[in-house]
Amino acid sequence: MKFESLRISGLRCLDGVSLTPSAGINVFVGPNGAGKTSVLEAAYLLSHGRSFRAGSRDVLLKRGASALSVFAEVRHADGSLRRLGLGREGSRWQARVDGDAAASLGALVQECAVVCFEPGSHDLIAGASDERRRYLDWGLFHVEHAFVSQWRRYQRALKQRNTLLRAGGSPDPAWLAPWEAELALAGESITAFRRRYLERLLTHIQGFMVNVLPELGGFNIKYRPGWDETADLASTLAERRQRDLARGHTTVGPHRADFSVAFEHAPLREHLSRGQEKLCALACLLGQASLHAEIRGEWPVVCLDDLASELDRTHQEWVVAQLLGRDAQVFVTGTEIPSALTEQPVTLFHVEQGAVTALL
Numbered sequence: 001m002k003f004e005s006l007r008i009s010g011l012r013c014l015d016g017v018s019l020t021p022s023a024g025i026n027v028f029v030g031p032n033g034a035g036k037t038s039v040l041e042a043a044y045l046l047s048h049g050r051s052f053r054a055g056s057r058d059v060l061l062k063r064g065a066s067a068l069s070v071f072a073e074v075r076h077a078d079g080s081l082r083r084l085g086l087g088r089e090g091s092r093w094q095a096r097v098d099g100d101a102a103a104s105l106g107a108l109v110q111e112c113a114v115v116c117f118e119p120g121s122h123d124l125i126a127g128a129s130d131e132r133r134r135y136l137d138w139g140l141f142h143v144e145h146a147f148v149s150q151w152r153r154y155q156r157a158l159k160q161r162n163t164l165l166r167a168g169g170s171p172d173p174a175w176l177a178p179w180e181a182e183l184a185l186a187g188e189s190i191t192a193f194r195r196r197y198l199e200r201l202l203t204h205i206q207g208f209m210v211n212v213l214p215e216l217g218g219f220n221i222k223y224r225p226g227w228d229e230t231a232d233l234a235s236t237l238a239e240r241r242q243r244d245l246a247r248g249h250t251t252v253g254p255h256r257a258d259f260s261v262a263f264e265h266a267p268l269r270e271h272l273s274r275g276q277e278k279l280c281a282l283a284c285l286l287g288q289a290s291l292h293a294e295i296r297g298e299w300p301v302v303c304l305d306d307l308a309s310e311l312d313r314t315h316q317e318w319v320v321a322q323l324l325g326r327d328a329q330v331f332v333t334g335t336e337i338p339s340a341l342t343e344q345p346v347t348l349f350h351v352e353q354g355a356v357t358a359l360l
């Protein structure tokens, strides 16, 4: 998919910004603090319902402003055009698809696919497990409709069981049992979806990894479902009741799942340098985009924040060549045009104090 237009208001330092990116590589240049990363955040917000930077979605609201909105016209490979929007007025967030209020944020997010490689991307490898679950679930959300209903079912049951656990005392097992049955059913289903997805994803990631980190040898991913699989989830939940009561929340299940990465010559992630973590994350993001393209028939928009300071010249050139060869729309930021792009046909935008201007 490709953005044909993007309008941003009340997002950090951006207000009244309107841009028409090209279908190829778009470069946003400007000094530090100008608003370049914020442009990428706006695009990402439509596709994830949140920012890739730390903090709640609410910190995006421009200081002193009462409303935030991002609108986009998005062209899909089949020629169809969608009008997407997400805004916050007062304390309410509202998603829009083709002018109508969307039933949920998920309904918007499923219409828009943006992947972003940015200075915090190494967290996918070295950060907390929720980064990796979000990565998997975002991919599944966009390619597997049946996953969405199971995921919602699971979240609802988890909330109910946790409320009962937190209420204190010794809740009657008869109250917990129905939610545990629901958690087990949806949880086993989510696990199966994630495993199948990872299996397909691995092939795509490996295809990129042999180029970005050839010196580390073969690459593999190991999924841990969030409970000890010597027993099924239903009996594990029942067996954990007392401990969960003491902790006040559910300690087993897919909401505790994780995966680890391993290379033939770097079996532990602690063996990787910071730069290698970044390259590993880059291959994972490109792999996800490539699997998305295989299933949906179109590449997501790829954002590369601060490309020149994140990757050495060889890897910058490599990633640009990959994306050019796949007809992906790309948003790149930098204080200057990255050296790998000086010879490429790019659409250039200048960003200064929150104003975005197209340069001819």
Ligand SMILES: Nc1ncnc2c1ncn2[C@@H]1O[C@H](COP(=O)(O)OP(=O)(O)OP(=O)(O)O)[C@@H](O)[C@H]1O
Pocket: 011, 012, 013, 030, 031, 032, 033, 034, 035, 036, 037, 038, 039, 059, 060, 061, 062, 063, 335, 351
């Ligand atoms: N909620 C907010 N309201 C108003 N301004 C904000 C808010 N949050 C951040 N800013 C400001 O918005 C500006 C844009 O930040 P952004 O990270 O997009 O800049 P950048 O061009 O990517 O800079 P760098 O080159 O340093 O990465 C910064 O000056 C920042 O202080």
Ligand SMILES: [Mg+2]
Pocket: 036, 037, 038, 305, 306, 333
């Ligand atoms: Mg920035």
